[in-house]
Amino acid sequence: MGNQIHLGIDFHDGGQFGDECTFFAGPEMTVLPLKAVSTARNGVGAFILQCKKMDIHYCDWAGSSKGMNGFIKSILPQFAAAHPQIEFNVSPRPAKHPVIVGHYVNGKQKSICVKNMEPLQILKKAELLRDASGDRVKRMNRPVTSVNPSVRGIWSPFHGQGMKV
């Protein structure tokens, strides 16, 4: 074989379909065969929350932050304790409306202005950001959407009994 890279398939016993085969390459083999690796499915085995960080901004003076201040005071401690996987940064933003910004594992972020909202309304928005995937909002116009391929597999003319003409 020398220094040539030889890549091929060696069928044992003349080679028939269904026979066992091995991949081979030369000693300088740099190309490996593709391995069938299962795609990552969040929730199968482990679930990783897509929201990794929340920035919570409020204003001490403005009236539109009244509900937000109440939320931070009374609801946020329980909410933050229930979600230890999310990092919460609470900081003032003087003379601005209150905002919650969610940061996601895909690098994107979503922000919701919660001006003049009641604390429980703000909790709903925080839950919305927590449950979001970070993807852009997409139109779902099919009744069923699945990432799983068909259980029947792709049709092949070489499989099965074949068709007699």
Add this chain to the structure above:
Amino acid sequence: MRRSVNLRQPLRLLSDCSCSSRTASPTTRCISTSSNTATRPRAAEQRPAVRSSGQCRTYAHNPHKLEKKKRWEARNGLVDEYIPETDPALDLPELSIPINIKPPGRVRLAPSPENIDDSTYIPAASGEGLEEVGSVADWWENDKHWAPSMNYVGFSRREKITDAAVLEAMTRRAVVETLAVKHIEGDRALTGTWMTGGREAMLKALAVDVQVSEDGAVSLTGDLQAVVEGLKPAPQAEVQEIEPEVEQLERQEGLETAQETAVQEEDAAVVSDQEAYSDVLPSEDAHQLRKSWGNSWKSVSIEDPTLKFALNKRIQQLTGHIINDAKLITVRNVASYLSVLVKPPPPKKLVELLERKGDLPSLPNVKVYPRRVTPVDKERMVGRWKVIVNELQKRDLPVTGTAGYSKTPEKKWAQAKP
């Protein structure tokens, strides 16, 4: 604080005059309320007569205004001649009661242009640019026209006590005083008027020892009679003829220069403040006393409504704090009263409140910032700010700001702006 002048006596004399007497006097005019007098005659003599006292109302009660109006009418030819009259209603008797206010003097009118001898005098055609003199608009705003005794003095302390130890000491004083009055003079005396008392009265009350037994009985050890006497008003001095305070002030002004008066006023203010707050215990002393007393005295029961009301009233008088009824109902003993009374001032910022509560900042996944998180802060957090500063300085560029450089002109060209 605005104050209102109470000139009740002269006004009463005026209002006591019957309407019929006013109709006889030309100084008062009544306007009929009936519709047939819609067109008013010009001459004063032709004015409709007043029908009855019930059908008319006085045009003005102020005799000065009426005088002024009559003078105006005479000037404008509405009446033949203005003769100042003496109305029996205006001849008020000299008041013998000293008044602690200084009312403005009579209005003096400038002579009319015809009566001026100076031939070079040219009367102004309009009021623009003329100096205003003799206004009484701000008369009552000037403190010199009021006696200091007319200032409002409330029941509660003017400034609330905020120090926790001093509040506790004042509560103890009130408890001792209330229990002493109840013990010596009975329940009826609890609703009496108590003097605020000075420093001596306070020290006497604080010197009393309070012991509470297991069955809840309270025993006071000390000079209770002196404590009760401290609540009563001091015996009055010999009655002297009181000179009106305003006159005193005027006399003072005449004798002294303005500078000396200012210095004296300052001194007087300092002295009066010291007098007013001489019953406040210094904070250090209050802390020491609180340690020496312990907490056992706080179990004194105040479930008796009469006692509780008297205590609450006394604490309001001493500290300036008013406990509302809803909270007062829940109070059973002195300890629970103190928990309602002694509370820290409300925080001005949310961060202060969160730090005080402590539940949110203590979570490991929560960070609370006291001020706005700027872009520079965000760079610092990831350790990139130092690198940015170095690179900017290397290129001789400003670290923050624009250093006077304008925005890129290419952007303007691209947007086709002029």
